[in-house]
Amino acid sequence: xxAPTRVRHxxxxxxxxxxxxxxxxxxxxxxxxxxxxxxxxxxxxxxMRPSSEIAAQSRRSRDDSSVDPGDAINAxxxxxxxxxxxxxxxxxxxxxxxxxxxxxxxxxxxxxxxxIVERDLLAFTHVHELRHVIEKHWPDFKPALHxxxxxxxxxxxxxxxxxxPMHSRTLLPFEVALLTGIVGEIRNEVTLYYSGRGPxxxxxxxxxxxxxxxxxxxxxxxxAGGDGMTPTGLRLHVGQxxxxxxxxxxxxxxxxxxxxxxxxxxxxxxxDTKVGSEVALTWRVEPSHVSESARVVxxxxxxxxxxxxxxxxxxxHFDYAVDPPD
Numbered sequence: 001x002x003a004p005t006r007v008r009h010x011x012x013x014x015x016x017x018x019x020x021x022x023x024x025x026x027x028x029x030x031x032x033x034x035x036x037x038x039x040x041x042x043x044x045x046x047x048m049r050p051s052s053e054i055a056a057q058s059r060r061s062r063d064d065s066s067v068d069p070g071d072a073i074n075a076x077x078x079x080x081x082x083x084x085x086x087x088x089x090x091x092x093x094x095x096x097x098x099x100x101x102x103x104x105x106x107x108x109x110x111x112x113x114x115x116i117v118e119r120d121l122l123a124f125t126h127v128h129e130l131r132h133v134i135e136k137h138w139p140d141f142k143p144a145l146h147x148x149x150x151x152x153x154x155x156x157x158x159x160x161x162x163x164x165p166m167h168s169r170t171l172l173p174f175e176v177a178l179l180t181g182i183v184g185e186i187r188n189e190v191t192l193y194y195s196g197r198g199p200x201x202x203x204x205x206x207x208x209x210x211x212x213x214x215x216x217x218x219x220x221x222x223x224a225g226g227d228g229m230t231p232t233g234l235r236l237h238v239g240q241x242x243x244x245x246x247x248x249x250x251x252x253x254x255x256x257x258x259x260x261x262x263x264x265x266x267x268x269x270x271x272d273t274k275v276g277s278e279v280a281l282t283w284r285v286e287p288s289h290v291s292e293s294a295r296v297v298x299x300x301x302x303x304x305x306x307x308x309x310x311x312x313x314x315x316x317h318f319d320y321a322v323d324p325p326d
Contacts, residue, residue, distance in 0.1 A: 080130040144193035191249040204308040207248040229317040244281045254302040261297045294322045
């Protein structure tokens with residue numbers, strides 16, 4: 001933080017007394033003859049607060065703005081895509097420009113050499129397209145999202161917030177907080193909707209997505225506890241590192257524990273564990289993992305006393321082949 005810059009010694013017409021004005025990091029400080037300090041962020045109505053309060057507010061503003069708006073919008077898009085799949089299946093195709101989605105998929109493939117691009121075109125929809133699909137089928141989505149007017153207002157704000165960074169405009173801290181709250185409320189509504197679709201959903205976590213670092217995406221049923229397998233068709237080598245990014249929710253807001261295990265090779269081995277709603281798990285391929293069917297299992301469990309499958313709530317397999325070292 002730089003040294004304060006004294007602007008000038010002025011006579012305040014409003015306060016009818018002489019004050020010294022200094023500026024430090026955008027905060028204007030007013031010091032009277034008695035040594036009393038007040039401060040304002042450039043607005044007269046914000047004066048007469050101690051400098052410690054100004055510093056605390058500055059820290060809070062920095063903390064609020066540390067939330068990445070792009071991450072929040074991405075999380076919302078994942079939630080809405082999953083809801084669309086569950087509620088109307090493939091019927092969304094009639095309400096979007098499929099050719100445009102195919103163009104995005106092709107562009108993504110060109111930019112990401114060495115990666116497997118998502119095969120499901122719904123993954124290339126943006127929030128305004130998902131909104132259009134939901135509004136076209138609102139009676140089907142009403143049990144999940146409830147209030148059409150509120151949803152419209154929320155989506156208007158989300159689209160505004162999405163467009164601002166695209167045009168080099170930084171969101172203000174209160175806008176970031178509002179965006180985060182909107183996304184959190186919608187995701188919670190969708191989670192509660194899942195809870196009502198099956199007797200287990202109100203008790204146990206919902207896993208939204210798991211994607212490996214090659215772009216292979218787990219096909220997850222929102223109303224099931226896993227059991228699925230994603231055959232990647234990939235051959236890996238010893239020493240390679242694969243990352244799995246997962247997101248999920250618990251209907252009781254309990255922390256989720258994610259565990260990565262290797263099965264079918266030298267017994268089950270737990271390789272990484274993380275706690276959170278959104279995590280990244282890492283697999284470093286070892287010589288003991290050499291196999292034509294090296295199966296990575298992602299397990300998820302809440303910290304509650306009861307679980308969907310006895311000791312855990314969800315699991316999914318990713319299948320790879322690992323070549324012997326040279």
